[in-house]
Amino acid sequence: MLLISCPNCGPRDETEFHYGGQAHVAYPENPDALTDRQWAEYLFYRDNTKGAFAERWVHSTGCRQWFNMLRDTVSYDIQAIYKMGEPRPGMNATTPEGATK
Amino acid sequence: MAETATPANPETLRAARRSPASHLAPTFESGSVAGTVALTEIPFQTMVGIRVGRASDAGARLASVTGGLPAACGEISGDGRATTLWLGPEEFLVIAPESAHDSLGGDLVRALVEALGDDPGQVVDLSANRTTFELSGVRARDVLEKGCSLDLHPRAFRTGTALATEIGNIPAILLKSGEDSFRIFPRASFADFLGRWLLDGMREFASPEVP
Numbered sequence: 001m002l003l004i005s006c007p008n009c010g011p012r013d014e015t016e017f018h019y020g021g022q023a024h025v026a027y028p029e030n031p032d033a034l035t036d037r038q039w040a041e042y043l044f045y046r047d048n049t050k051g052a053f054a055e056r057w058v059h060s061t062g063c064r065q066w067f068n069m070l071r072d073t074v075s076y077d078i079q080a081i082y083k084m085g086e087p088r089p090g091m092n093a094t095t096p097e098g099a100t101k
Numbered sequence: 102m103a104e105t106a107t108p109a110n111p112e113t114l115r116a117a118r119r120s121p122a123s124h125l126a127p128t129f130e131s132g133s134v135a136g137t138v139a140l141t142e143i144p145f146q147t148m149v150g151i152r153v154g155r156a157s158d159a160g161a162r163l164a165s166v167t168g169g170l171p172a173a174c175g176e177i178s179g180d181g182r183a184t185t186l187w188l189g190p191e192e193f194l195v196i197a198p199e200s201a202h203d204s205l206g207g208d209l210v211r212a213l214v215e216a217l218g219d220d221p222g223q224v225v226d227l228s229a230n231r232t233t234f235e236l237s238g239v240r241a242r243d244v245l246e247k248g249c250s251l252d253l254h255p256r257a258f259r260t261g262t263a264l265a266t267e268i269g270n271i272p273a274i275l276l277k278s279g280e281d282s283f284r285i286f287p288r289a290s291f292a293d294f295l296g297r298w299l300l301d302g303m304r305e306f307a308s309p310e311v312p
Contacts, residue, residue: 008174008189008190009174009175009264009265010174012250012251012266013250013267015267015270016266016267060272061265061266061267061272062174062264062265062266063174063188063189063190063192063265064188064189064192065189065190
């Protein structure tokens with residue numbers, strides 16, 4: 001069981017949360033211009049990182065707010081928790097992961 | 102032809118209602134251990150969900166009706182007429198006695214709707230959404246700890262604190278209403294399950310303690 005520190009509520013059991021997949025997947029600037037393949041890649045293709053991975057979580061039985069988490073997919077070590085909209089810690093703020101897709 | 106008119110007086114309405122755990126009332130009574138732990142349902146409390154920014158004008162107007170909006174997780178506010186629980190940064194639950202409901206002659210819901218006006222936000226009558234259990238007695242915390250992973254020790258969970266969490270694997274709001282008493286607000290559909298879960302947790306305290 002992971003103990004996740006919700007930014008609003010503090011440390012709670014993992015069972016109170018739901019997972020929201022990879023964070024920082026930017027919505028395409030001009031979706032109409034995308035080919036079917038590019039659109040499918042935006043919708044369905046996600047990184048399968050071994051190591052530190054930025055992902056979205058929601059505290060569904062608590063404050064019902066979304067937040068981002070930097071978690072090691074091997075050790076499950078939670079390295080950082082930060083607000084939605086904030087850049088991934090330790091990355092260049094102008095090019096968040098997935099923004100180029 | 103079907104009866105479509107609103108019942109004429111509050112007593113007619115009151116008699117027609119059945120609370121979500123009313124069928125468990127005798128079981129709650131026989132399962133309670135006098136002086137140790139007791140479980141009762143407090144039916145039909147008036148509950149109103151509010152979604153509004155605390156810092157906004159509408160937030161200030163709503164706060165004047167409810168007697169303040171709590172600022173952070175766990176906090177509650179109120180003026181005796183109603184208690185307001187923090188559910189999220191912009192989400193609150195107002196809990197008041199049954200008589201505060203507009204259908205029984207009160208004016209809580211209307212007052213809140215008028216306070217919000219046309220501003221962005223929500224005021225929703227949620228009275229039928231949840232029921233209220235009161236678990237009290239010196240063993241109440243021991244019963245809860247079987248199904249709730251929060252730190253319920255008095256030094257961490259003080260009287261007058263309310264948290265939305267899981268109890269017995271179902272979502273519920275837990276309010277510490279006194280030194281040895283807790284109020285639990287499960288959704289109506291979970292009332293039967295949680296009532297039986299708590300009864301099961303209380304059972305061991307009916308027997309003499311094995312040293």
